[in-house]
Amino acid sequence: xxxxxxxxxxxxxxxxxxxxxxxxxxxxxxxxxxxxxxxxxxxxxxxxxxxxxxxxxxxxxxxxxxxxxxxxxxxxxxxxxxxxxxxxxxxxxxxxxxxxxxxxxxxxxxxxxxxxxxxxxxxxxxxxxxxxxxxxxxxxxxxxxxxxxxxxxxxxxxxxxxxxxxxxxxxxxxxxxxxxxxxxxxxxxxxxxxxxxxxxxxxxxxxxxxxxxxxxxxxxxxxxxxxxxxxxxxxxxxxxxxxxxxxxxxxxxxxxxxxxxxxxxxxxxxxxxxxxxxxxxxxxxxxxxxxxxxxxxxxxxxxxxxxxxxxxxxxxxxxxxxxxxxxxxxxxxxxxxxxxxxxxxxxxxxxxxxxxxxxxxxxxxxxxxxxxxxxxxxxxxxxxxxxxxxxxxxxxxxxxxxxxxxxxxxxxxxxxxxxxxxxxxxxxxxxxxxxxxxxxxxxx
Numbered sequence: 001x002x003x004x005x006x007x008x009x010x011x012x013x014x015x016x017x018x019x020x021x022x023x024x025x026x027x028x029x030x031x032x033x034x035x036x037x038x039x040x041x042x043x044x045x046x047x048x049x050x051x052x053x054x055x056x057x058x059x060x061x062x063x064x065x066x067x068x069x070x071x072x073x074x075x076x077x078x079x080x081x082x083x084x085x086x087x088x089x090x091x092x093x094x095x096x097x098x099x100x101x102x103x104x105x106x107x108x109x110x111x112x113x114x115x116x117x118x119x120x121x122x123x124x125x126x127x128x129x130x131x132x133x134x135x136x137x138x139x140x141x142x143x144x145x146x147x148x149x150x151x152x153x154x155x156x157x158x159x160x161x162x163x164x165x166x167x168x169x170x171x172x173x174x175x176x177x178x179x180x181x182x183x184x185x186x187x188x189x190x191x192x193x194x195x196x197x198x199x200x201x202x203x204x205x206x207x208x209x210x211x212x213x214x215x216x217x218x219x220x221x222x223x224x225x226x227x228x229x230x231x232x233x234x235x236x237x238x239x240x241x242x243x244x245x246x247x248x249x250x251x252x253x254x255x256x257x258x259x260x261x262x263x264x265x266x267x268x269x270x271x272x273x274x275x276x277x278x279x280x281x282x283x284x285x286x287x288x289x290x291x292x293x294x295x296x297x298x299x300x301x302x303x304x305x306x307x308x309x310x311x312x313x314x315x316x317x318x319x320x321x322x323x324x325x326x327x328x329x330x331x332x333x334x335x336x337x338x339x340x341x342x343x344x345x346x347x348x349x350x351x352x353x354x355x356x357x358x359x360x361x362x363x364x365x366x367x368x369x370x371x372x373x374x375x376x377x378x379x380x381x382x383x384x385x386x387x388x389x390x391x392x393x394x395x396x397x398x399x400x401x402x403x404x405x406x407x408x409x410x411x412x413x414x415x416x417x418x419x420x421x422x423x424x425x426x427x428x429x430x431x432x433x434x435x436x437x438x439x440x441x442x443x444x
Contacts, residue, residue, distance in 0.1 A: 018075045025053045025079035033086070033276065034285040038292025042087040042273075050080050085272040086292075095296035097174050098145060099330045103155075106174055109167070111194035113187065117167045118174035120146070122158035130161045131420070133230050134201045137166040138192065140210025140236075142342045143183065145173030145333035149326045150209075153402040156413055162420075165204075167195055169215075171338045173331075177296060180289035183341040185349065188215045189225055196228040203230035205420050210373075210399065211339075213237030214346060217381050220363060221355040231420055234388075235366040236373055236399050237381055238346070240356075244380045245347040250440055252371035255398050259320035260312035265329070268301035278302075278336055288337040288344075295337055304332045314400035316370035324404045353384040364419040365391040366412075367431075370398040379436045390419065390429045 032045035039045070057072035064071075100106055107119040124130040137154055139146045145168055158164045168175045169188055178187075192215055196204055206229055208216030216232055217240045219225040239245035268274035277293045280286040293301070304311070304327060315323050365388050367378050382388055392415045394401050402412040414426045431439035 018071075021053075021056070021072070022075040022079050025049055025075060026082060028052065029079070029083045029086075030276065030280075033292060034280060036291070037287055038277065038290040040291060041089070042083075042292050046080075046083055046087050049083060050076070053079060082272075086276050088273065089293070089297055090271055090273060091268075091297060091300040093294055093297045093300075095177060096300050098333050101148075101151070101331065104151065108174075108176075109195070109198050111191055111198055113190050113194045115170040115178065115187075115191050115194070116176040117170060117191070117195070119165065119167045120151070120154070122154050122164040122166075124161045124163055125155070125158045126161050128161055131163065133420075134199060134204045135162040135164045135420075136196070136199075136204045136206045137164065138206060138208040138212030138215055139166065139168065139172075140212050141169065141172055141334070141339060142185075142188065142211030142214070143169060143171045143335040143338040145327075145331060147327040148331055149324065149400070149402070149404055152404065153409055153412070156402075156409055157416070160413065160417055162205075162417075165199060168333075169212075171295075171299075171335050173333045177299075177335075178338075180295055180337065180341060183288075183338045184345040185214065185218060185342055186345070188342065189218050189222060192216075192219055193225045193228060203228060205229075205231045205233075207233045207235060207416065208237070209235045211238055211342075213381075214240055217356070217385070218352055220359045220361055220385060220387070221352040223358070226359060226361045229361045232361050232363040233366065233416055233419060234363060234378075234381055235401065236368055236371060237365075237377055238343075238373065239377045240346075240381055241352045242347050242349045243351045243353075244377055245343075247374055247376045247380070249374050249376040251374060252367075252398075253369050254317040255313045255370050255372050256315040256317050256320035256323060257309045257313040257372065259317055260309070260315070260323050261321070263305040263308060263311065265305040266303055267305045268303055269306055271301070274298070274301045278306075281337060281340060288341040290337070295335065298337050299333065299335045302334050302336055304329065304334075306336075307334070313372035313398070315398040315403065316396065319398070319405060322405065326400070326403075353380075356381070356384045357386060359385050359387045361387055363388045364415075366401065366415065367391065367393050368397050368399055368401050369393065369395045372399045375440055379431070379440065382431070383433055383436055390425050391431055392425060392427045393430045394427070 029049040036044045053076035060072040154164050170178050213234045402409045
């Protein structure tokens with residue numbers, strides 16, 4: 001064997017054991033993070049891994065001469081440095097709330113449930129007819145702030161004579177955080193009832209979008225909460241209960257996911273601490289209440305770019321290269337841990353269909369052509385709620401139906417206001433309950 005090749009073989013022979021030891025220590029650390037649920041900001045796993053690595057290095061070097069005894073410690077030192085980055089916060093651990101919006105004041109209301117929520121009010125802004133029933137918007141998320149794009153749409157409704165209120169659900173946006181175990185879909189429904197009571201203007205018209213549509217659907221199945229509602233609009237809802245959440249079915253026409261340019265800006269997932277925490281959380285290997293990162297720290301770290309292709313999935317494929325900016329960096333707020341917690345309580349909940357079938361609140365369902373939602377999430381609500389008077393299949397839009405592109409905001413507003421005023425629908429009543437099987441077959 002030529003001398004250069006021989007030297008290479010010897011080098012590889014020395015390096016491979018050290019590399020294997022390094023990889024083993026990192027894997028052990030990650031396993032301990034999961035087993036300890038990130039206890040002590042990950043320091044419990046870090047200390048145990050470092051201790052085990054030190055013992056192993058001492059054992060490997062026991063028969064070597066003094067200088068050579070230090071070689072087995074090299075992977076331990078490197079592994080200690082790498083894994084320490086998972087244990088050190090890089091953002092404040094106390095909650096940093098978004099700055100004030102320049103176009104609307106933020107109020108804070110203490111609800112009877114104990115939640116303290118950020119409230120926005122857009123009074124009727126036209127000189128024409130004004131509608132006496134207050135209008136309430138329930139945003140999606142489920143635990144995030146209301147986007148600037150949504151605020152623009154609410155202002156449009158106010159210009160049409162509606163007295164518009166919106167609140168950021170507990171833990172989202174400028175609303176106060178809750179203890180992690182209090183984030184449940186039932187709490188969200190109770191907060192809605194408490195908000196309407198705190199508003200103290202009688203029954204309200206309400207629009208629930210995406211995760212807000214889930215809250216609204218479950219509110220319609222609760223006679224005590226539904227009694228506070230005048231008319232309800234469920235737009236692009238997520239799964240309403242456990243049985244629905246476990247449905248795997250058709251989605252809408254092609255979205256912009258995978259076609260749109262990657263979002264720009266910083267990502268928390270490029271930082272080892274948050275990549276590990278959020279990744280293991282999504283895999284179910286860490287609880288939302290993990291000791292690795294606190295709720296406030298996770299909220300502070302998460303950025304709009306972390307949503308990745310989720311934003312693109314809310315738009316049609318044809319709009320992939322003109323997706324508007326939905327929010328500003330100063331206003332963006334998303335709580336990944338609390339959102340996972342709420343979603344899990346939906347998955348764990350029993351069927352609400354028997355109660356929903358007794359609903360009497362006039363309702364409307366909105367479904368997008370390019371919806372990224374499973375179609376059966378919406379059709380389950382339609383099939384089980386006899387009070388849904390019309391369904392509106394919205395052509396040319398994705399999950400985020402009011403998005404500032406073309407005339408999409410006006411078209412969505414026309415559909416909403418026609419229903420609230422009990423006027424003829426701008427679009428065909430489609431799908432009806434009888435048409436659900438054909439709809440699921442033809443629109444996928």
